[in-house]
Amino acid sequence: MEEFSLYVLDIVMNSVRAGAENIDVSLDDRGGLLTFKVTDDGCGMTEEQLERLSDPFFTTRKTRGVGLGVPFLKMLAEQTGGDVKVSSVAASESPESHGTTLVATFHSNHIDFIPMGDIKGTFVTLIQGNPDVNFTFVHETDGGEVRLSCAELKSVLGDGIPLSSPEVLAWIRGYLAEAYEEIK
């Protein structure tokens, strides 16, 4: 995959699949260092699962023999002199408070790094497919910051109007387009 925003989409989908209700996504892309962080309150992983996470042949899904997501992210990070760290608390061990945090770092000026690509498209796709999840997206760049909180949008819209409705999605697209224009 040659767009970083596609990695973001793929990795955040893991949090969605883990049944998370709240997912915070942050991209701190300043001064040539990119830190990508995802925090979720999903089902988490046991220590054993966590250990196997960097193994491309491990997946809890039955439908495909190979798990691509995290090992590929790790490969990309390591190619640029960065790394990926994942910590997790499994719901089976801590029913009250569980979830996963992934932090990946990249040297964004490194020759092996890839363009960010359509990150707005990634955010919109995540909201469209998972209107009930409370995403927060924060993207810090040398030009300024873009922020979007789904919980805030929901408090304006109230119940009964999902974030995935076409009118709301159009507003979100417009909001992101303008916000990114401002920090260009």
Add this chain to the structure above:
Amino acid sequence: MKSIEELMAIKEKMQNKVSLRNSAGDDVRVVVGMATCGIAAGARPVLNAFVEGVSEAGLSDRVMVTQTGCIGICQYEPVVEIYEKDKEKVTYVKMNAEKAKEVIERHLKGGEPISEYTIGAATK
């Protein structure tokens, strides 16, 4: 800057519409495969082409666009399935945003599936 006022205006407008819409229901479901392999093959622009195109074509009242995980046919990704009441499922394979626009025009609006893009044509 897009304002919260605009969002509140959308809310007002939609609340008035909800009562009208209930009777229509969602007759057609467009399902886009968004597993890792789908994403890697280009599913995101396909999904967004459907989401935006259906709305622009004024079809939102009867067409719903949704995402799913693995459809099980990696080599044909991006895959889009179209479910329509009383009709057989149509599976489009190796999709892109351009083909998505055509499917909106000819299939969703015109009622004629585009057989060249379906899995039947790809496996022949």
